Amino acid sequence: MFSRQKLITEINKKKSFLCVGLDTDITKIPPHLLSEPDPIFAFNKAIIDATKDFCVSYKINTAFFEATGAKGWESMQRTFDYLPKDCLSIADAKRGDIGNTSNQYAKAFFETLNADSVTLAPYMGNDSLAPFFEYPGKWGIVLALTSNPGSADYEQQKIGEEFLFEKVLANTGKIGSDENLMFVVGATKPQEFTIIRKHAPKHFLLVPGVGAQGGSLEEVVKYGKIEDIGLLINASRSIIYASNGLDFAEAAAKEAKALQNQMAVFI
Amino acid sequence: MFSRQKLITEINKKKSFLCVGLDTDITKIPPHLLSEPDPIFAFNKAIIDATKDFCVSYKINTAFFEATGAKGWESMQRTFDYLPKDCLSIADAKRGDIGNTSNQYAKAFFETLNADSVTLAPYMGNDSLAPFFEYPGKWGIVLALTSNPGSADYEQQKIGEEFLFEKVLANTGKIGSDENLMFVVGATKPQEFTIIRKHAPKHFLLVPGVGAQGGSLEEVVKYGKIEDIGLLINASRSIIYASNGLDFAEAAAKEAKALQNQMAVFI
Numbered sequence: 001m002f003s004r005q006k007l008i009t010e011i012n013k014k015k016s017f018l019c020v021g022l023d024t025d026i027t028k029i030p031p032h033l034l035s036e037p038d039p040i041f042a043f044n045k046a047i048i049d050a051t052k053d054f055c056v057s058y059k060i061n062t063a064f065f066e067a068t069g070a071k072g073w074e075s076m077q078r079t080f081d082y083l084p085k086d087c088l089s090i091a092d093a094k095r096g097d098i099g100n101t102s103n104q105y106a107k108a109f110f111e112t113l114n115a116d117s118v119t120l121a122p123y124m125g126n127d128s129l130a131p132f133f134e135y136p137g138k139w140g141i142v143l144a145l146t147s148n149p150g151s152a153d154y155e156q157q158k159i160g161e162e163f164l165f166e167k168v169l170a171n172t173g174k175i176g177s178d179e180n181l182m183f184v185v186g187a188t189k190p191q192e193f194t195i196i197r198k199h200a201p202k203h204f205l206l207v208p209g210v211g212a213q214g215g216s217l218e219e220v221v222k223y224g225k226i227e228d229i230g231l232l233i234n235a236s237r238s239i240i241y242a243s244n245g246l247d248f249a250e251a252a253a254k255e256a257k258a259l260q261n262q263m264a265v266f267i
Numbered sequence: 268m269f270s271r272q273k274l275i276t277e278i279n280k281k282k283s284f285l286c287v288g289l290d291t292d293i294t295k296i297p298p299h300l301l302s303e304p305d306p307i308f309a310f311n312k313a314i315i316d317a318t319k320d321f322c323v324s325y326k327i328n329t330a331f332f333e334a335t336g337a338k339g340w341e342s343m344q345r346t347f348d349y350l351p352k353d354c355l356s357i358a359d360a361k362r363g364d365i366g367n368t369s370n371q372y373a374k375a376f377f378e379t380l381n382a383d384s385v386t387l388a389p390y391m392g393n394d395s396l397a398p399f400f401e402y403p404g405k406w407g408i409v410l411a412l413t414s415n416p417g418s419a420d421y422e423q424q425k426i427g428e429e430f431l432f433e434k435v436l437a438n439t440g441k442i443g444s445d446e447n448l449m450f451v452v453g454a455t456k457p458q459e460f461t462i463i464r465k466h467a468p469k470h471f472l473l474v475p476g477v478g479a480q481g482g483s484l485e486e487v488v489k490y491g492k493i494e495d496i497g498l499l500i501n502a503s504r505s506i507i508y509a510s511n512g513l514d515f516a517e518a519a520a521k522e523a524k525a526l527q528n529q530m531a532v533f534i
Contacts, residue, residue: 023368063364063371069344069379073337094364096388097330098415101290104330112336121363123390123410125417143390148365150392153438154431159424164431171420 001137002088002116004179007204008228010056010086015264017229019057019090019206020256021236022047022079023064028241030248040065040075043248045082047240050249052084054260057232059090059206060115080113088232090206091115094143096124102131110135117141119184119206122168126175133176140181142172144196147186147209169199178202185224187215187233193223204230210259211238217259221266229267235259268404269355269383271446274471275495277323277353282531284496286324286357286473287523288503289314289346290331295508297515307332307342310515312349314507317516319351321527324499326357326473327382347380355499357473358382361410363391369398377402384408386451386473389435393442400443407448409439411463414453414476436466445469452491454482454500460490471497477526478505484526488533496534502526 011017022044026034029043036042048058060079065072083089091113095105109118110132117139120129132140145155145165155165162170169183178200185196187209196205205224209215210233217233224231235255243251278284289311293301296310303309315325327346332339350356358380362372376385377399384406387396399407412422412432422432429437436450445467452463454476463472472491476482477500484500491498502522510518 061368063368066375067371070337070340073340077336097361101328101330104334108333121388121390123388123421124413124415125420127415127417146391148391148394150394153392154390154434157426159426
């Protein structure tokens with residue numbers, strides 16, 4: 001249970017709308033951790049301890065854990081179990097399937113992992129997403145306009161007068177509200193936030209692409225911020241891989257604090 | 268490594284283009300299996316043993332395994348390891364994300380699970396799918412026109428003169444060929460196969476929706492079959508849950524054989 005109001009309260013308390021992305025790659029973590037019984041979890045735990053005062057959310061990228069199979073899922077479970085309760089937990093999984101299958105994914109993320117939210121891919125339509133919105137207190141975070149060049153292939157194609165991503169914003173609004181539905185909108189297209197806000201005036205937006213992908217925090221805030229902030233800005237690689245040495249956690253804290261400082265002026 | 272030619276050879280040998288879908292739900296398997304150390308795998312093993320002469324492919328629905336977390340992934344790994352080498356293995360995962368994340372999913376399915384193929388969701392565009400096509404001998408199976416009612420929301424919307432699913436067929440063709448790219452096309456819309464074949468004349472199509480979802484085998488063959496067959500017809504629930512008793516495997520074999528018999532006349 002992580003309500004919209006709780007998220008706003010945490011943002012105001014911490015003067016931050018930062019989400020730290022745990023895209024934890026075994027080949028990129030500091031070598032001294034590899035002797036730990038669960039190196040991936042040891043890394044995540046240290047990063048969480050170092051950054052939790054500067055962020056209001058953690059985004060766990062399921063791909064990086066699935067890459068090593070069952071062992072990776074154990075590390076993922078430990079990570080979700082360890083996340084502080086004052087931070088919104090996001091399973092960045094981009095799932096979506098026919099109803100009876102989406103039911104199983106909802107069970108995986110909302111029951112087994114006990115995530116507060118999960119990212120969803122809308123291609124198959126509303127009935128493929130609906131099962132995720134049947135869990136009280138949980139969030140679905142639906143892909144709208146993503147930060148990668150491939151967003152031009154379909155998302156930015158026009159259906160009648162509107163872009164596909166606009167159709168997704170409007171149509172998904174039929175199965176969720178700003179109390180349980182967010183959208184993914186990439187930081188690399190800040191001007192587009194004006195269009196986004198026409199369809200999602202009060203929804204929180206999960207914004208990847210600041211940092212490694214080159215998006216600008218100021219531009220995102222300029223075009224996307226609302227009275228209740230309404231933004232979760234994700235940074236992954238620029239924080240978690242800030243150093244590859246013994247000081248990796250301190251370096252991550254420094255990067256997270258720098259972003260939090262930039263955000264504080266807008267709150 | 269499972270080439271197009273090998274698939275065609277197996278289809279001709281077995282007189283079948285059946286894919287058996289393992290959507291294995293712990294709450295639906297026969298109660299006598301629940302005392303097994305790994306009931307999900309015990310069920311899958313028995314189903315595979317009973318049906319392998321009547322099908323050329325198995326589709327493992329990742330959601331049903333992820334629902335129980337790391338334990339489920341162990342069952343999934345055992346299932347992939349057990350699949351007969353003359354059947355194309357499909358990880359029905361519907362993944363798709365930015366490049367560095369899709370790389371990790373490709374690793375999960377093509378290396379860790381050693382699946383021959385994985386289903387992919389195209390919403391984020393070609394660069395989100397490209398990493399899956401960099402594995403020689405492996406297949407990407409991209410969602411085009413799905414069998415659920417929600418396919419009307421976006422897939423069947425027009426972008427210019429063409430449906431979104433047509434754009435997906437044409438555009439994905441730039442990163443894969445009929446040697447490593449298939450499409451998902453639901454059996455519930457058989458007339459649409461005529462449009463599909465305009466864009467994918469030689470591609471194999473993975474066709475769910477026969478059986479529990481009400482699609483007709485005859486109609487799919489009428490509109491979708493090509494000289495090299497070009498179809499994998501999936502049936503899941505109608506086969507694997509044909510009986511909930513001690514005879515579940517025999518009942519599954521009977522259902523699979525009945526479908527194989529219906530298919531044999533078209534080969």
